[in-house]
Amino acid sequence: MQISKELLPKKTEQIYDAIVIGGGAGGLSAGIYLKRYMLSTLIIDKGKARSFWMQELHNYLGLPSNTTGRSLLKTGKEHYLSLDGDFLNGFVEEVIDEGETFAIRVKFGRQNSVYPVFRCKYLIAASGIIDYLPQLEDMRNVYEFAGHNLHVCLICDGYEMTDQVVGVFVGSNEVIPVAYSVGWFTPYVKVFTNGLFEVSPENRQKLKEHGYPLFESPVQKFLGDNHQMDGVELEDGSVVELQSGVVSMGSKYHANYLENFDLEHQGGNLVTDKMARTSHPRIFAIGDLKVGLNQVIIAAADGALAATQIWREIRREKGAQRWAEGIKS
Numbered sequence: 001m002q003i004s005k006e007l008l009p010k011k012t013e014q015i016y017d018a019i020v021i022g023g024g025a026g027g028l029s030a031g032i033y034l035k036r037y038m039l040s041t042l043i044i045d046k047g048k049a050r051s052f053w054m055q056e057l058h059n060y061l062g063l064p065s066n067t068t069g070r071s072l073l074k075t076g077k078e079h080y081l082s083l084d085g086d087f088l089n090g091f092v093e094e095v096i097d098e099g100e101t102f103a104i105r106v107k108f109g110r111q112n113s114v115y116p117v118f119r120c121k122y123l124i125a126a127s128g129i130i131d132y133l134p135q136l137e138d139m140r141n142v143y144e145f146a147g148h149n150l151h152v153c154l155i156c157d158g159y160e161m162t163d164q165v166v167g168v169f170v171g172s173n174e175v176i177p178v179a180y181s182v183g184w185f186t187p188y189v190k191v192f193t194n195g196l197f198e199v200s201p202e203n204r205q206k207l208k209e210h211g212y213p214l215f216e217s218p219v220q221k222f223l224g225d226n227h228q229m230d231g232v233e234l235e236d237g238s239v240v241e242l243q244s245g246v247v248s249m250g251s252k253y254h255a256n257y258l259e260n261f262d263l264e265h266q267g268g269n270l271v272t273d274k275m276a277r278t279s280h281p282r283i284f285a286i287g288d289l290k291v292g293l294n295q296v297i298i299a300a301a302d303g304a305l306a307a308t309q310i311w312r313e314i315r316r317e318k319g320a321q322r323w324a325e326g327i328k329s
């Protein structure tokens with residue numbers, strides 16, 4: 001059920017089998033599996049998932065590409081709630097390891113916030129990442145196109161750029177090689193630094209060898225209509241025509257609440273085993289937060305793995321108790 005303020009005292013008394021932090025593609029999938037294993041489950045989600053921003057879902061078996069992230073999340077949440085899973089709209093601030101249980105402190109309510117503490121045996125971190133975008137004076141101009149034909153994911157949308165004139169917007173020397181990956185789909189690649197950094201001599205030379213023009217003046221604004229970007233105006237006054245773009249400026253990892261834990265990381269991503277378990281035996285990490293591919297199908301599969309492993313462990317620990325109790329009554 002959707003947890004309201006009135007229900008908080010009752011819900012903070014119980015110990016959930018598992019709490020899932022994040023109700024995006026991965027978290028909802030985990031929640032559905034956990035409930036189908038008849039485990040008590042709470043999903044806590046602050047909203048506006050990365051998948052929420054996805055206008056078209058590509059690469060997902062059986063779903064047409066005009067499926068939007070919003071509709072995927074809506075259907076997923078309805079499915080989870082139909083299995084009697086608990087769902088709370090809130091922001092997880094801190095997780096404390098109490099030995100047998102975790103205590104999870106949540107900010108609930110934007111105004112007159114309260115800070116309930118929930119408890120669980122197992123934790124699934126499914127809080128994802130969010131892409132950094134070019135910072136312009138008028139950010140509405142960026143949001144108009146981001147997620148439409150100003151892409152952030154080459155695995156998702158490289159195919160859409162086939163033979164197009166593509167602007168690659170990079171945030172540092174380290175990510176300039178993204179331009180060569182775009183070159184797999186189209187020979188017409190233009191690289192924009194947005195005036196953020198000095199391009200190294202090696203990168204400059206390599207871009208020249210590939211025939212990829214480099215634009216170092218900051219972007220003034222994106223041009224286009226009806227969510228279709230068709231170029232950029234730079235601060236030096238020049239206009240560059242494009243048919244689509246890719247932003248590669250790094251990501252923010254939503255995992256501050258795990259700061260108390262010394263978990264194994266690779267870059268910003270959590271390292272997990274084949275069942276999505278982190279270096280802590282009772283913490284699992286799924287979806288974009290963990291090392292792997294940032295794809296909906298992977299996040300959903302990770303949710304299945306983590307939930308199944310948690311079920312196996314709880315089942316083994318309880319043995320035949322569930323049935324023994326049933327027979328007695």
Ligand SMILES: Cc1cc2nc3c(=O)[nH]c(=O)nc-3n(C[C@H](O)[C@H](O)[C@H](O)COP(=O)(O)OP(=O)(O)OC[C@H]3O[C@@H](n4cnc5c(N)ncnc54)[C@H](O)[C@@H]3O)c2cc1C
Pocket residue numbers: 021022023024025026027044045046047048049050051052053054055056057058059060090091092093126127128129131146147148151152153156157254255257286287288289293294295296297299
């Ligand atoms: C524009 C765009 C297009 C894309 N296109 C495709 C595509 O075509 N095909 C494809 O497979 N993939 C695509 N992706 C990638 C896909 O969206 C991600 O791989 C997927 O959403 C990852 O799911 P997740 O559950 O890990 O994270 P998310 O879906 O981002 O969910 C994480 C949730 O956790 C919440 N959260 C974060 N911190 C906290 C906290 N402290 N407390 C509570 N909640 C918190 C977030 O608000 C969010 O709701 C696209 C991504 C973008 C941005």
